[in-house]
Amino acid sequence: MKIGIPRAFLYYRYSSLWETFLETLNVDYVVSRETDKAILKQGTIRAIDEACLSSKVYLGHVDALLGKCDAVMVPRIANFGKGNILCTKFSALYDIVDNTFRDNGLQLVGYNMDPIKSGGELAAFLDFGKKLGKKKPESFYAYTLAKQAERIDRQETLRQHEESLRKPGIKLLIVGHCYNIHDKYIGRPVLDYLATQGVTPVLADDADRRKALESAAALTETMPWIFNREQMGAIEMYRDKVDGIVLLSTFPCGPDSLANETVIRRVKDTPILNLLLDGQEGNAGVETRLESFIDIIRFRREAAYGEA
Amino acid sequence: MNKAYLGIDIGSISTKGVIIDRNNKILASGYLWTEGNPVQAVKRLLVSLKDQLDHSQYQIVGVGTTGSARKLIGVITDAVEVKNEITAHAIGTTSQYPQVRTIFEIGGQDSKIILVENGIVVDYAMNTLCAAGTGSFLSSQAARLGVAVEDFGPIALTSKHPTPIAARCTVFAESDLVHKAQIGHSKEDIIAGLCNAVVTNYLNNVGKGKRIAAPIVFQGGVSKNVGVKKAFEAATGHQVIVDANGHLTGALGVAIMVKRKGVERPFSFELAQEDFTTRGRECSGCANNCEVICVYRGNKLIDAWGNKCEKGAVKVG
Structure with missing residues (x-):
């Protein structure tokens, strides 16, 4: 059996966990290609028009896997335990995909992560292994290796992250979900543009997650979504170490609309750019906003240190 | 001969231009509708500015462009500075107020x-x-x-x-x-x-x-x-x-930025007589089907953009 993994949403958080788990269990898999215009177009056709851009991209990736695998992997991740919920999209995703592609005879596999109602991640992965026809000890071993791979991956990310914080020149904290920032069609053009301007992007998503969650309390006591709390914690950790903050969201993200408002109201001493992406053709608007934001930061630095 | 600086602000609705001297004094200005054709609008603007300038005293040593067509017009006029309109407006306004x-x-x-x-x-x-x-x-x-x-x-x-x-x-x-x-x-x-x-x-x-x-x-x-x-x-x-001249602020701002930059490039009003065309072509290199815009002076390709990757890159030269 060959599993298809959509290169979207939480793939960007769990790629090493998922891939190592499947590889250790000798399960063949394929990851959909990087997002392009055709994927977004297919996803837009598949999705209801009120869905967020990122979920349209996700459905486009599922579409791109049709005929390329025997089953598509769609996990249901509802929460990380009490008080740590995710956007509803992640707990609804399995049903959304199942329903959207019901006429395509699409097989789905996945794990159900819902610690509030059932077990934690290990239990979910043991169950996932069972669905893939693997015995419990095999799945346990694969999960252990996968967690190890995830940890090593994360350490490397953290090392690069700390390196970026030490770089001279203008640094901007990029606050956004991993699946938006790393997507080739959505967030990567923003990072590429910053590179052409000689600006170092520091990704909030790369911060140490445990420390970030602890720091978040200074900015919010009630933010329900854990991913947004991680990002807000990173803002609290780095607001004095960067020249500005870019809030990068896709339209119309519910959690981000609340989180961004909170950040704009509570972080007053650092310039903030609220960048909303909607898959528009042409990036002139985005470049105008980024360029002027960088100009303003340069003016501030010139005024503060007399440097150009 | 005194140095003068030309700033052009090409918006979706209107095109504005100013020529300033070293002291930011406005020597010539123009304001007209873009009418969906920025290249043509800038040509008309240049004709109007040319008539206002005392050519025995002033020589334009650098051009700056701003507004939504800044890139296209920047290529055509060989601009020294191509800047977003927010920065241009801020600089133009603070110079006057x-x-x-x-x-x-x-x-x-x-x-x-x-x-x-x-x-x-x-x-x-x-x-x-x-x-x-x-x-x-x-x-x-x-x-x-x-x-x-x-x-x-x-x-x-x-x-x-x-x-x-x-x-x-x-x-x-x-x-x-x-x-x-x-x-x-x-x-x-x-x-x-x-x-x-x-x-x-x-x-x-x-x-x-x-x-x-x-x-x-x-x-x-x-x-x-x-x-x-x-x-x-x-x-x-x-x-x-x-300000009664508020519509010129962006053009003024970018002209000031040209002056501050200190980079000089020759400029001639003859530009208004040259033939510039743009042609769009769809790249078929991948599923993105980028719309690549090619800018020609006469038959010569002078710049191209719009491609997301190397596959759509057009060789200029």
Whole structure:
């Protein structure tokens, strides 16, 4: 059996966990290609028009896997335990995909992560292994290796992250979900543009997650979504170490609309750019906003240190 | 021979140009409609500027472009500086009003607020996706009411009881406006209400959470509307300055940036006689099907852009 993994949403958080788990269990898999215009177009056709851009991209990736695998992997991740919920999209995703592609005879596999109602991640992965026809000890071993791979991956990310914080020149904290920032069609053009301007992007998503969650309390006591709390914690950790903050969201993200408002109201001493992406053709608007934001930061630095 | 600097601001609706000397004095200026053809508009602009300039005294040593067609016109004029309109407006305004603290700008499709401290831009905000409350909104409502948008301001000033109009969203504002007209509100009250709605919407969107300090300078096409200016003054409690030459601020700003940059490149008004064309072609390298724009002088390709990757790159030279 060959599993298809959509290169979207939480793939960007769990790629090493998922891939190592499947590889250790000798399960063949394929990851959909990087997002392009055709994927977004297919996803837009598949999705209801009120869905967020990122979920349209996700459905486009599922579409791109049709005929390329025997089953598509769609996990249901509802929460990380009490008080740590995710956007509803992640707990609804399995049903959304199942329903959207019901006429395509699409097989789905996945794990159900819902610690509030059932077990934690290990239990979910043991169950996932069972669905893939693997015995419990095999799945346990694969999960252990996968967690190890995830940890090593994360350490490397953290090392690069700390390196970026030490770089001279203008640094901007990029606050956004991993699946938006790393997507080739959505967030990567923003990072590429910053590179052409000689600006170092520091990704909030790369911060140490445990420390970030602890720091978040200074900015919010009630933010329900854990991913947004991680990002807000990173803002609290780095607001004095960067020249500005870019809030990068896709339209119309519910959690981000609340989180961004909170950040704009509570972080007053650092310039903030609220960048909303909607898959528009042409990036002139985005470049105008980024360029002027960088100009303003340069003016501030010139005024503060007399440097150009 | 004295040095002069040319700044061109090519917006979606209008094209503006100024020539300044070393002391930022305006030697020549032009203002005309873009009419969907930025290249043609700039040629007409250059003809008009050429007639105004004393060529025995001044020689243009550098060009700067701003506005939404800045890249295209920057290539054609071999510009020294190609800058976004926010920065250009900030620099243009602070050169004329060094004390300015807040700049309101409402254009055809976007609106922004720029906060200045000691002549330095410290913060700004721009409307996100929605064009509610910008010039195009006012034009479409004017058409609905059968009034020229230029007459909006004077009509609004005659109103004694401006009609409250929901300003949160263009769609709601429009249906609210229709409703208010049907139940008998007078035209001048509705127009004054629309001007108030533009201001409320602006202050609640781009102006949200910003500390608005005086002096305030109001720019962009909508600043020509005295009704909106008055509504801004009522809402902020401060006098709002609208410069008669406010439409030239972006062009002035980018001309000043050219001067500051100190890089010089030859420029000739003969450019207006040359033949520039742009051709779009769809790259078939991958599923992105990027629209690549090629710019030609005569038959010679001088620049190309629009490709997301190397596959769509067009060799220039």
